[in-house]
Each structure stands twice: as C-alpha cells, then as structure tokens.
Amino acid sequence: MSARSLLTIDDLGSSGIMRVLDLADHMAEVNRRPNPKVPALRGKTVCNVFFEDSTRTRLSFETAAKRLSADTMTFAASQSSINKGESLRDTIETIAAMGVDAFVVRHKSSGAPQLIAGWTQASVINAGDGWHAHPTQALLDAYTVRTALSRTGGFDGLRMAIVGDVKHSRVARSTVQAFRMLGAHVTVVAPRTLLPPDVGDRFADAVTDRLDDLIGDVDVLYLLRMQHERMHEALVPSLREYTTRFGLTPRRAAMLGPQTLVMHPGPMNRGVEIAVDPAELPGAVITQQVTNGIAVRMAVLFDLLGSGGPIAPTTDAATDVTTEGPTE
Amino acid sequence: MVAAKQVLGPDDVRRAVTRMAHEIIERNRGVDGVVLVGIQHGGVWLAASLAEEIARIDTPVPVGSLDASLYRDDIGLRPVAPGAVSDLSFDVDGVTAVLVDDVLFTGRTVRAALDALADYGRPRAVQLAVLVDRGHRELPIRPDFVGKNLPTSTGEDVSATAEGVVIS
Amino acid sequence: MSLLITGGRIIDRDGERIGDVRVVDAHVAEVGPALEPGDDDRVIDAAGLVVSPGFVDLHVHLREPGREEAETIETGSRAAALGGYTAVVAMPNTDPTQDSVEVVDFVRRQGERAGLCEVLPSGSITVGRAGETLTPFAELAGAGVTLFTDDGNGVQDPLLMRRALEYADGLGITLAQHCEVERLTAGAVMHEGDCCSRLGLPGWPAIAEELMLHRDIELVRLTGVPMHFLHLSTARSVELVRRAKADGLSITAEATPHHFSLTDERLASYDAIYKVNPPLRTAHDIAAIRAGLADGTIDAIATDHAPHVAEAKEQPLDQAPPGMLGLETALGVSLAHLDMPLAEVIAAMSWKPASIAGVADRHGRPIAVGEPANLAVFDPDVEWEVIPARLASKSRNTPYVGVALRGRVVHTIFNGHAVVVDGIAGR
Numbered sequence: 033m034s035a036r037s038l039l040t041i042d043d044l045g046s047s048g049i050m051r052v053l054d055l056a057d058h059m060a061e062v063n064r065r066p067n068p069k070v071p072a073l074r075g076k077t078v079c080n081v082f083f084e085d086s087t088r089t090r091l092s093f094e095t096a097a098k099r100l101s102a103d104t105m106t107f108a109a110s111q112s113s114i115n116k117g118e119s120l121r122d123t124i125e126t127i128a129a130m131g132v133d134a135f136v137v138r139h140k141s142s143g144a145p146q147l148i149a150g151w152t153q154a155s156v157i158n159a160g161d162g163w164h165a166h167p168t169q170a171l172l173d174a175y176t177v178r179t180a181l182s183r184t185g186g187f188d189g190l191r192m193a194i195v196g197d198v199k200h201s202r203v204a205r206s207t208v209q210a211f212r213m214l215g216a217h218v219t220v221v222a223p224r225t226l227l228p229p230d231v232g233d234r235f236a237d238a239v240t241d242r243l244d245d246l247i248g249d250v251d252v253l254y255l256l257r258m259q260h261e262r263m264h265e266a267l268v269p270s271l272r273e274y275t276t277r278f279g280l281t282p283r284r285a286a287m288l289g290p291q292t293l294v295m296h297p298g299p300m301n302r303g304v305e306i307a308v309d310p311a312e313l314p315g316a317v318i319t320q321q322v323t324n325g326i327a328v329r330m331a332v333l334f335d336l337l338g339s340g341g342p343i344a345p346t347t348d349a350a351t352d353v354t355t356e357g358p359t360e
Numbered sequence: 361m362v363a364a365k366q367v368l369g370p371d372d373v374r375r376a377v378t379r380m381a382h383e384i385i386e387r388n389r390g391v392d393g394v395v396l397v398g399i400q401h402g403g404v405w406l407a408a409s410l411a412e413e414i415a416r417i418d419t420p421v422p423v424g425s426l427d428a429s430l431y432r433d434d435i436g437l438r439p440v441a442p443g444a445v446s447d448l449s450f451d452v453d454g455v456t457a458v459l460v461d462d463v464l465f466t467g468r469t470v471r472a473a474l475d476a477l478a479d480y481g482r483p484r485a486v487q488l489a490v491l492v493d494r495g496h497r498e499l500p501i502r503p504d505f506v507g508k509n510l511p512t513s514t515g516e517d518v519s520a521t522a523e524g525v526v527i528s
Numbered sequence: 529m530s531l532l533i534t535g536g537r538i539i540d541r542d543g544e545r546i547g548d549v550r551v552v553d554a555h556v557a558e559v560g561p562a563l564e565p566g567d568d569d570r571v572i573d574a575a576g577l578v579v580s581p582g583f584v585d586l587h588v589h590l591r592e593p594g595r596e597e598a599e600t601i602e603t604g605s606r607a608a609a610l611g612g613y614t615a616v617v618a619m620p621n622t623d624p625t626q627d628s629v630e631v632v633d634f635v636r637r638q639g640e641r642a643g644l645c646e647v648l649p650s651g652s653i654t655v656g657r658a659g660e661t662l663t664p665f666a667e668l669a670g671a672g673v674t675l676f677t678d679d680g681n682g683v684q685d686p687l688l689m690r691r692a693l694e695y696a697d698g699l700g701i702t703l704a705q706h707c708e709v710e711r712l713t714a715g716a717v718m719h720e721g722d723c724c725s726r727l728g729l730p731g732w733p734a735i736a737e738e739l740m741l742h743r744d745i746e747l748v749r750l751t752g753v754p755m756h757f758l759h760l761s762t763a764r765s766v767e768l769v770r771r772a773k774a775d776g777l778s779i780t781a782e783a784t785p786h787h788f789s790l791t792d793e794r795l796a797s798y799d800a801i802y803k804v805n806p807p808l809r810t811a812h813d814i815a816a817i818r819a820g821l822a823d824g825t826i827d828a829i830a831t832d833h834a835p836h837v838a839e840a841k842e843q844p845l846d847q848a849p850p851g852m853l854g855l856e857t858a859l860g861v862s863l864a865h866l867d868m869p870l871a872e873v874i875a876a877m878s879w880k881p882a883s884i885a886g887v888a889d890r891h892g893r894p895i896a897v898g899e900p901a902n903l904a905v906f907d908p909d910v911e912w913e914v915i916p917a918r919l920a921s922k923s924r925n926t927p928y929v930g931v932a933l934r935g936r937v938v939h940t941i942f943n944g945h946a947v948v949v950d951g952i953a954g955r
Contacts, residue, residue, distance in 0.1 A: 057445050061446055070430040100430075121839075147842070163729070205726075338436055
C-alpha cells in the first residue's frame with residue numbers, strides 16, 4: 033500500500049482542509065515557544081526534491097520538518113545527476129532506496145508529483161508543479177484568512193477577488209479551489225489573455241476584467257505575481273498598462289474596505305501588481321502568509337506522516353498498540 | 361460489551377477533588393509557586409475544579425492546559441486527534457507544576473506531558489494528580505495525588521468526569 | 529508453394545460472399561465454394577473469419593534509421609503484419625530524414641529484408657523537414673516515393689506550401705499535410721479546453737489544426753493539385769474537409785483510431801502514454817470523426833503508430849515525446865468504436881488508403897483470380913485486451929491496456945506468404 037500524498041487540494045476535500053487548519057493551530061502554538069520544536073516526527077526522513085529553484089518554499093518546508101524533529105535531505109536539480117541524463121524516475125527511486133518517508137516535490141512540469149507518487153511508497157507532497165497546483169500555498173492562504181478574520185467555521189459569505197495571471201498560476205488554481213471548498217465566493221480578475229481557456233463555473237464563481245467594480249466589496253484581495261516575461265508573449269502590452277488596469281495603486285488602495293485583507297504569494301513585483309507600500313495597508317497579511325506557511329506545512333507533514341491510520345503498522349508496532357490499550 | 365458500571369457518583373467526585381486540593385496545599389505547604397496544568401483532553405476540567413477548590417481553601421493558583429499529542433510515543437501507529445491548543449500563559453521556570461489528568465493507566469500520556477512541559481521551561485518540581493488510578497503501568501510513573509485507586513482489567517474503558525466515574 | 533483459405537467471409541470492394549481462396553505463389557489462383565485441397569496446399573481454416581484485402585497504413589513511424597531503440601523496420605513490420613497490414617507508409621522523420629534517394633532506398637530495402645509487409649518510404653516535403661527548401665520530388669518519385677509529408681511538423685510557410693503543390697503537379701505524387709500552426713501550439717501538451725485549464729497544462733487549440741487545414745484547402749482550390757490531410761482530430765476539421773469535398777476539390781483525409789476512441793480526460797492521469805500530436809480531443813470531436821468516417825468525408829483509418837522507449841514516456845508531459853502505438857490495435861479499436869458496416873471499415877483500412885498511397889495496383893485489390901495475394905484474415909467479433917509484453921513492436925506505449933477491443937487479425941498473407949498464422953508472426 034502506498035502512503036497518503038498531498039498532490040492537489042482535491043486530496044483533502046473541505047473536511048481535510050479543516051483538519052489541517054486545526055492542526056496548524058497546534059503547530060502555530062509550537063512556533064510561538066522559545067524552543068519551537070516537538071519530537072512528533074522523530075525518526076522520519078523528509079526529502080525536499082526541488083527540480084525548480086524556490087528558496088522560500090524549500091526553506092519553509094525544511095523548517096517545518098525540522099520543527100517536527102524529522103530528518104531532512106535536500107536534492108536540488110541544479111547540482112544533480114539530472115544534468116548527467118539520469119531520469120526523474122531513477123532519481124526518485126534512488127533516493128527512495130535510502131529510506132525516505134516523504135518527498136516534498138517542486139517541479140516545473142505540471143503533474144510531476146503525481147508521476148512520482150506512482151513510483152514510490154513514500155508520501156509525496158506537492159510543493160508546486162508547473163501551472164497546476166500548489167496545495168500548501170492554498171492551505172496557508174486559508175489559514176491566514178481564518179486567523180486574521182477569526183473564521184474557524186469556514187468561509188461562507190466570504191468574498192474574494194484573485195487578480196492577475198491566473199492562466200500560468202498554480203497558486204491561483206489551488207487557492208481558488210480551496211477557498212471555494214470552504215464556502216467563499218471567488219471572483220477571478222484578469223484580461224482574457226491571462227485566463228485559462230474555457231474558464232468557467234468549474235474554475236471560479238465569477239470572472240471579470242473590471243477590478244474597480246468589485247474592489248470596494250471584497251473581504252480578501254489576492255494579488256498574483258506578474259512575471260515580466262509575459263509581456264514578450266503578447267499577453268499584456270506593457271507592465272505599466274497592467275498596473276493601470278489590475279495593480280493595487282494608491283487610488284485603488286483607498287477604495288479597499290477597512291477590513292479587507294490584502295494577500296500575495298510572493299515574491300512581489302513592487303510597482304507592478306502592488307504599487308503601494310504593503311506596510312502601509314492595514315489589511316496586508318503578506319508577512320503573516322510567510323509565517324503561517326511553516327505552521328501549515330508542519331500540519332501537512334504531521335497529517336501525512338504522524339497521524340497514523342493510513343500508515344500500515346508493522347507486526348511489532350501492531351503488538352505495541354494492543355498492549356498500549358485505550359488512551360488514558 | 362461489558363455493561364457500564366458507575367463506581368463514583370457526582371458527590372464522590374466532589375469529595376475526592378476537595379480532598380486532593382487539601383493534599384496539594386498540604387504537600388506544598390501552601391500554594392506559593394504552585395501551578396496546575398491539565399492534560400488535554402481529560403485533565404482540563406479536573407484542573408479547573410481543583411483550582412476552584414484551592415482558591416476556596418487558600419489562594420488562587422494559575423491554571424493552564426497542555427496538549428501532549430505531538431510528544432506521544434505512538435505517533436504514526438494510530439490516528440492522533442489533538443485536543444485544544446496548549447495554553448500555558450505563565451512562566452513555568454521554577455514553579456511547582458502539578459500535572460492533572462482524569463485517569464492514570466499505562467503512564468504514556470504522562471510521559472509525553474512531562475516532555476511537553478519541559479519544552480516550556482524548567483519547573484522546580486513536577487507533581488501528578490489524577491482522579492482515578494486504574495493500574496497497568498508500563499512506565500515508572502507514580503501519582504502524587506489520587507482521587508481513587510480502581511482495579512480494572514486492561515480491556516475495560518474508564519471514563520471520569522465531574523458527573524462520576526464509569527467503567528464499561 | 530500454395531495456400532488454401534477455406535470457408536471465410538470474403539469481403540472486398542466487390543462485395544461479400546462465403547468461399548475458399550487458393551493462393552499460388554504471390555497471386556490468388558482460384559476463388560470459389562468448396563475448393564479441393566491440393567497435395568501441396570497449406571490449408572488455413574477461415575470458418576467464422578473474414579477474409580479481406582490486406583490493410584494499408586498511410587501513417588507509421590518505424591524509427592529506422594536513427595531511433596532503432598524504439599522500433600526497427602523489422603519489428604515495426606512484424607507489428608504491422610500482426611495488425612493485418614500488408615503495406616505501410618513510413619513517415620520521413622527519421623534520422624537522417626527521408627529526403628534523399630539513399631535514405632528512402634535504405635528504408636525500402638530494410639522492409640524487403642524483413643519481408644513481412646511492403647514498407648513504402650514517404651519523402652519529406654522540405655529538406656530535413658526544416659520547412660525551408662523543397663526536397664527533389666522528381667528524383668524521389670523516381671525512387672518510388674508517392675507520398676510526401678513533413679509529418680511531425682506542418683509546412684508553416686504558405687508560400688513554400690504553394691510552391692510545393694505547384695511543383696508537384698504532374699509528378700504523380702501526393703503531398704500530405706500535418707496541420708498545425710506552430711505559433712499557436714508552442715509548449716502545448718494536450719487539447720486546449722476545460723480539461724487543460726483544470727490540469728494546468730498548456731493547451732493545443734483546435735484552431736491550430738483548422739487554420740492550416742483551411743489554408744491548404746484553399747491552396748488546393750487555387751492550384752488544382754490534390755492533397756492528403758493527416759490525422760484529423762477536430763470536429764471543425766471534419767466539417768472543413770466535408771465542404772471542400774462538396775466543392776469538388778481533390779483532397780483526401782485520414783483519422784487515427786485514438787482520435788475516435790480516447791478523450792482528453794485521459795490526460796488527468798498526467799501519463800505521457802496519452803500525449804500525442806495532434807492531441808486527444810473531446811467527446812464532441814470524437815463523434816464528428818466517427819461521423820466523418822461513416823459518411824466518407826474521412827477516407828482512411830491510419831494509425832500514426834509512434835513507438836517510444838519506456839524511459840521517454842516516463843517523464844512529465846511537457847518533456848515526453850508525443851505518440852502512441854497503433855498497428856496491432858487498429859482493427860480492434862475500429863471495430864469496437866465505429867458504428868459502420870464492416871465492409872466500410874475494411875474500405876477505410878484497405879483499398880481507400882491503398883489508392884491514396886499509390887499502391888492500388890497491388891494492395892486493397894479484389895480477391896479474384898490473378899490478383900496479388902495480400903490478404904488479412906480476421907475474427908471480427910472476438911473481444912480481447914492488449915498485453916503490452918506480447919506486442920511485437922519494440923516499444924510498449926499503447927494507450928489501450930485494460931480497454932476491451934473487438935476484432936483481431938488471425939492470419940496475414942503478404943505476397944502469397946502466410947506471414948501471420950494463428951496470431952503469430954512468422955519468418
């Protein structure tokens with residue numbers, strides 16, 4: 033039997049999301065202590081395999097694993113045998129043979145974590161694949177909104193606008209999905225060139241290219257990163273025009289409701305999607321997103337590796353359970 | 361299934377709590393520097409009850425709660441359902457911490473709680489108060505304050521609340 | 529040497545009857561009821577089976593020369609014979625490209641050496657399939673090449689395509705187009721639609737095929753030179769071809785079994801087995817392809833047999849090469865998925881493609897005295913599943929594992945030789 037994995041938000045469903053967010057509260061409490069470390073995953077080995085550079089995400093996962101006392105290994109493609117023609121499958125099977133309980137996978141190709149999950153008995157956590165999914169980002173986004181707005185019961189009635197390059201964004205795909213599962217009403221705001229083809233009801237609750245029409249009415253304004261190379265692909269005429277139509281400018285910041293949260297998955301392109309100093313926005317929770325990322329990733333790691341159930345006990349372990357008996 | 365059997369009623373529990381509160385005060389010669397720490401889930405109500413009694417008899421003491429699920433030695437062997445988040449809003453360095461739980465059985469939860477507590481600081485001493493000691497210890501752990509010693513078989517289930525103690 | 533095929537349902541372009549077929553040397557010597565077996569006759573019992581002209585595949589990638597680890601002309605020929613094919617058109621995207629007499633001669637000779645079916649090398653339209661300069665059409669035609677294509681790529685430059693058609697006029701050759709405007713498909717791995725939006729995969733829009741198809745139909749209208757269109761995959765493409773034929777333009781078209789049996793939903797597995805070019809489309813497109821085959825808009829079923837080694841397909845979708853096997857499953861997929869009279873399925877697999885490939889003098893012939901003995905004998909009703917390890921192809925990238933197929937070739941006669949007997953390829 034293959035271990036449980038987190039490849040997309042679908043793997044959790046709304047109840048799974050709530051379970052992870054509840055666990056994240058415990059992890060956040062650990063993180064507030066002077067010695068933010070618990071022995072929960074002692075003896076477990078987590079391997080970060082990053083086929084695409086992402087120092088932020090890698091550090092976040094590494095910190096999360098270490099705070100749970102797991103051993104960590106890091107495999108970065110740039111320094112690896114990938115350049116020597118070793119296949120992805122060989123790489124994974126070789127590392128798996130060293131004894132790994134979980135792979136944290138970042139890959140530039142959509143679907144790579146799903147392929148890897150088919151090749152190993154270890155749990156696989158998707159740390160971002162292509163344009164496809166970034167489930168831990170979605171969870172930390174949900175956790176950030178939940179803590180900032182004290183909405184532990186779900187997001188019914190919450191209005192969110194997600195603005196920018198949705199087409200190429202794994203963050204958008206996962207975050208929109210997670211927020212909708214929790215009951216939020218999500219509007220995607222972008223020009224057609226930055227929307228996936230056939231974007232419809234299955235993707236979002238509403239689609240518009242007129243940010244000004246709804247910016248005053250949303251509870252969460254989520255800005256996506258606008259990558260410079262998109263200009264060369266004729267997706268937008270210029271970054272200046274993008275900022276004019278879709279950026280958080282001082283004019284638009286003044287339109288925000290007093291409670292509206294402003295979020296961004298980082299790294300920000302200042303002056304493009306966000307043309308104000310986020311430190312001056314009362315509702316900006318961009319730093320909290322980063323902080324919460326650790327607690328949420330601890331929760332995911334613990335949920336997959338430490339919560340029992342799906343991990344088949346060995347014969348010895350099964351005996352231990354019997355002698356241990358019910359909880360005191 | 362064995363039929364449920366009530367071994368203590370609400371009045372018995374109240375009397376046991378009062379007695380334990382007196383013992384805690386006596387043992388520590390007052391409650392200066394004493395804090396109560398209820399272990400999630402079952403110890404939390406008992407810690408609150410003991411604190412109420414101690415406040416009535418002597419002076420109020422700080423009360424906190426501790427979730428030890430991330431310190432258990434059976435992680436990965438069975439589903440873990442953490443209780444509420446730990447809440448220790450006081451400094452534990454140098455205090456006498458009385459860990460409080462409803463039922464003492466194998467001792468593994470208490471061991472986890474000892475480890476968890478150590479991550480918050482270095483208490484001067486740690487004592488253990490339980491409403492029921494049902495035996496079958498698997499670790500060298502002994503309670504300092506016991507409401508009732510209750511012989512049981514390992515297959516039985518013991519629940520201890522303010523409403524009473526029930527074996528099933 | 530001689531063969532006697534007894535008791536089969538004989539289906540050819542002239543109709544259907546039950547009878548025996550005697551083959552002597554490379555030709556049909558006798559057809560009729562209850563022929564007496566001669567002393568030297570090898571008797572093949574075809575009771576309950578269909579005896580038809582051998583199939584002709586307009587579109588196979590045999591990988592030799594250049595990618596022999598995936599397929600060779602011999603292993604590909606064996607797969608073809610097992611699929612009932614007696615002739616296959618080898619696509620020119622080999623290494624080196626089939627753009628010179630030397631290379632096409634090599635491919636033909638390797639086919640003859642294998643001796644399991646006729647391997648017809650196609651020629652590329654442009655040198656190295658680079659889309660820049662025309663190959664020597666006349667020289668290659670002199671070496672027996674009848675079909676020219678840059679398959680794998682479409683000829684992007686409209687001026688070059690116009691020149692190619694004009695220059696081909698009168699040479700007795702057919703130009704075949706892989707319709708894909710590459711500017712619209714950069715990085716694409718699957719059909720552009722709702723499914724790719726959810727999966728976060730770059731989409732290959734239908735318009736990329738339809739634009740080039742439309743351009744080339746208009747070039748045929750302009751030049752009057754016939755053209756063949758490879759692997760139609762969209763509903764709108766079928767409609768474009770239907771209208772062009774109604775206008776009397778001399779064009780032909782093919783469709784692959786995977787484009788009328790599998791939808792883009794398969795890509796949700798992220799398994800590169802399902803990556804193919806053009807991509808798997810929607811149920812709506814599948815219905816249109818089936819209708820196009822049924823009404824004759826699409827002339828031929830062609831496999832686009834494209835072998836790849838396992839390592840190549842065990843990669844993320846954007847890194848894996850496109851293509852899937854087809855030769856050994858084409859009949860089974862066609863009979864399982866097409867709601868057409870059996871004779872019309874055979875037509876689309878035999879005499880119609882034989883005519884497009886310019887081999888109608890020896891393949892897809894009526895089963896009659898004096899005709900070349902290129903025959904397929906198959907069970908049209910048997911249900912079966914593919915076992916990849918038993919495929920004759922050197923590669924295993926079939927998308928039909930675990931899929932029920934109907935109809936399977938039992939015997940194949942090529943040039944009078946029983947090259948497949950009881951589902952086993954000989955020689």
